[in-house]
Amino acid sequence: MARYSKRGKLTVAALLSAVFILADISSVRAGSVTDGTSGIVAAYFEKAKTNEALLIAFLHKMPKGADLHNHPSGAVEIETLIDTAIEKDLLFDLKERAFVSDTANPFYTSMDLRFDFWKKDEVMDALSMRNMEKEKENGHTHFFRAFERFGPAMPSVEKIIEETLRRAASQRISHMELMLSVVEFPEDGTVDYGALKKRLLHLDELRERTLANLDERDKGWNVDVSYILTLNRGEDIPVEMRKAFDTSAYKKYFSQRVKNVMDLSVNLHDYGIKGITLLAPEDSWISRTCFDLQMEAIDENWRSFSEEDRDKLKLTLHSGELTIEFSPYDAMRNRISKTISEGHASRIGHGVDAIWEDDVYGLLGNMREKGIAVEICLSSGEGILGISGGARHPFRFYWDARVPVVICTDDEGISRSNLTLEYAKAATWFDLRYEELKWLAFNSVEYSFLPGESLFVDGDFNRRKTSLSPAKSPKALKQMELWEAFLKFESRMERNIKLFD
């Protein structure tokens, strides 16, 4: 049984003065935050885990650290898309099941969407994963087609960010790394960095304004935001290139685009751009047949940057979002290891197919040693790949090998999920204790792209550094805020759970 250190009254000021009580770690199990954890709350959590209502009520306001894998365009609430379609007076094409401005097919009007709830329901089914059992197309197709279907109804970036921030604050998320190309490399190659910096400053002002205007329930909660630039693996290549597809021409084209986003990331690092990711289903023809070329292009470009610039060039790459149903066996034998060795990934998105790696145990050891985290997106994997339940998901495969794991949402709008529900799923699917969920929350900040030194020794959240001033490190400051938020949360929960005595 885990022991808990006596919980003292820790304040930011106390921590800043570096007066730390080092935990008695002799009985601490890796992956379990016991230092400062309330035994009463942890014991109650075991009861809460047996009932969905108790569990969600518990987790809703539990501090969650960061959401490191979030695509805002897939995270918008479907209702917001419908409202935007109504504002734009779009039609919903019933054959294509998509928003359009005009069509020869039968359609619903914005008036239908306002006043006929069953028509609105039909639209919601087409754009989300909520009624998949009734769909004819599989989850993979339904998910990826949703983006095309609701594309014309996408609200402005500003509106998306506001909605994301409000939801994050309310669910006690304190940092987000949003996979969104808020700045783009211009087609003509002439980059106006002044204009791009202005754009990023504008978005940060919007963030501050949104947080300042949160209602009383969430006021005072801070959410930091970083952006991860996205680059399509190539399904969006020009039509001419598609017609006479040639791998060397593709590589040249893709490599130039990689260089462009890398340049943006390095030059705008201090303005909030913290990394790069690749988009497109990993089982698409171009992802499968050109994977080696893509990794080569990343590797060559990455090597052309100085060591100092490489620090600003973080790659978090979707890798291994595959199963045998969606990929030939051979393509899964080195997908993740190559994404790390040649793609220079600091984090891996999904990592589901790791079990098929030729040197799978070597891969686990390498990820653990280098601190390469895997971003686990449970609802997304369930909806797209059909990996449902703890017995099927490779979470424990990573977790038990002490590879860093973080819990993320991916596309919470389409999935009809959120980070609270993802934690609930993790707790029940893998029978995790409260102290382990805390570890996951701390992992999300430890393996974020926030700059600065960690507050903790060797990624062990029971051992805080005694000599570090958190004020000098944004990461340590965020970790300290999380520490304090947990103290407050547990203190409130100790009172709340008396209701169930």
Ligand SMILES: [Zn+2]
């Ligand atoms: Zn993703």
